[in-house]
Amino acid sequence: MTNGYGGIIASGIRRSFGSVPAVRNIDFEAPPGEVTALIGPNGSGKTTLLLILASLLAPDAGTLSVGGFDPATNAAAVRRKVGWMPDTLGVWESLKAREILTTVGALYGLSSTAVSHRAAELLAEVSLSEYADSPAGVLSRGQQQRLSLARALIHDPDVLLLDEPASGLDPGSRVALRTMLRRLAGEGKTIVVSSHVLSELDEIADRAVFVNRGESVKSQTLDEAGTQLRRYCIQAEPMGALADALASHGVVFEERGDSRRVEYQVLLSSTEQAAWLLRTLILADVVVTAFAPAGGALEETYMSLDTERQ
Structure with missing residues (x-):
């Protein structure tokens, strides 16, 4: 049938x-x-x-x-x-x-x-x-x-x-x-x-x-995966100026990486918020050298589910 x-x-x-x-x-x-x-x-x-x-x-x-x-x-x-x-x-x-x-x-x-x-x-x-x-x-x-x-x-x-x-x-x-x-x-x-x-x-x-x-x-x-909270990685020269700018705008960040490559990771709710943050950093004269999602949309869901299971 x-x-x-x-x-x-x-x-x-x-x-x-x-x-x-x-x-x-x-x-x-x-x-x-x-x-x-x-x-x-x-x-x-x-x-x-x-x-x-x-x-x-x-x-x-x-x-x-x-x-x-x-x-x-x-x-x-x-x-x-x-x-x-x-x-x-x-x-x-x-x-x-x-x-x-x-x-x-x-x-x-x-x-x-x-x-x-x-x-x-x-x-x-x-x-x-x-x-x-x-x-x-x-x-x-x-x-x-x-x-x-x-x-x-x-x-x-x-x-x-x-x-x-x-x-x-x-x-x-x-x-x-x-x-x-x-x-x-x-x-x-x-x-x-x-x-x-x-x-x-x-x-x-x-x-x-x-x-x-x-x-x-x-x-x-x-489409649904793209609208969820996502981790973004940011690098700048110097990193201290980036840390100060993030803190001044109340953006919580974590330091990731090692002695060769240090980056700050932030959690953002939308591409609009990501665009706002990048624009804000540039207007604050922070020399941003990298700004991108830490992983793909599906990876973000997978990692969030793994965190929930733990």
């Missing part, structure tokens, strides 16, 4: 392995046309949840719809809708890059002509055309990641599940990944990305779901 919703809706998902709970109680939603980040520490249940969304693991409890289908009753339909990229390529090392894509495409029912064209197209898109006839085992970690992404896209899925897709990628490949995922989201695909590289997710994601110890603890859009 289908419910007509092309994204992902999960409610009360639970999954244990024997007596060990991996997912305790996760609510999760990923709308079509957006990139949803899945964020949490190691062991928080992210990969287990992705396997459940991909219909590769059955939940012990909860309700789930992926691309309009319930994996418990129609796993085949879900798998036709989903492109799954695990955090490693898997046991395909003896096959050539092109063979991996054509084999997977054939499993999805693509004709030999269609799959050959699609494989060539994807190899070019992930910058692996020159390695098309190289065994996967000789590719670098980053090249294998790009091949794994192409494999997930071979059947043009409506839902894309990516587990640490930026792992092993060089800076240029990370930029290309961001561009590709934003384009695919613009085409209406539902994209879920699990990653520890929160700065990357700030550039890619539209929303985020934070999980910890097998439970969903917060969901927010990037």
Whole structure:
């Protein structure tokens, strides 16, 4: 059965392995046309949840719809809708890059002509055309990641599940990944990305779901993340003049860094307040040499949740 919703809706998902709970109680939603980040520490249940969304693991409890289908009753339909990229390529090392894509495409029912064209197209898109006839085992970690992404896209899925897709990628490949995922989201695909590289997710994601110890603890859009309290780092020459100016305006600050790089960190409620403070410092003749958020918006949320847990 289908419910007509092309994204992902999960409610009360639970999954244990024997007596060990991996997912305790996760609510999760990923709308079509957006990139949803899945964020949490190691062991928080992210990969287990992705396997459940991909219909590769059955939940012990909860309700789930992926691309309009319930994996418990129609796993085949879900798998036709989903492109799954695990955090490693898997046991395909003896096959050539092109063979991996054509084999997977054939499993999805693509004709030999269609799959050959699609494989060539994807190899070019992930910058692996020159390695098309190289065994996967000789590719670098980053090249294998790009091949794994192409494999997930071979059947043009409506839902894309990516587990640490930026792992092993060089800076240029990370930029290309961001561009590709934003384009695919613009085409209406539902994209879920699990990653520890929160700065990357700030550039890619539209929303985020934070999980910890097998439970969903917060969901927010990037717009919401951008309006929260944020830490800013400020440096000046000399630092004493900066300290005096901050104190004179009642701005509380903490000193961070070491003998090579000292900075002051302040907590600001909005970009407007940050703009006011920078303007105020400059008008006070403080020679400001650095003024920027201490981290990305999602990192700020993650760190605040970690502080609350402590």
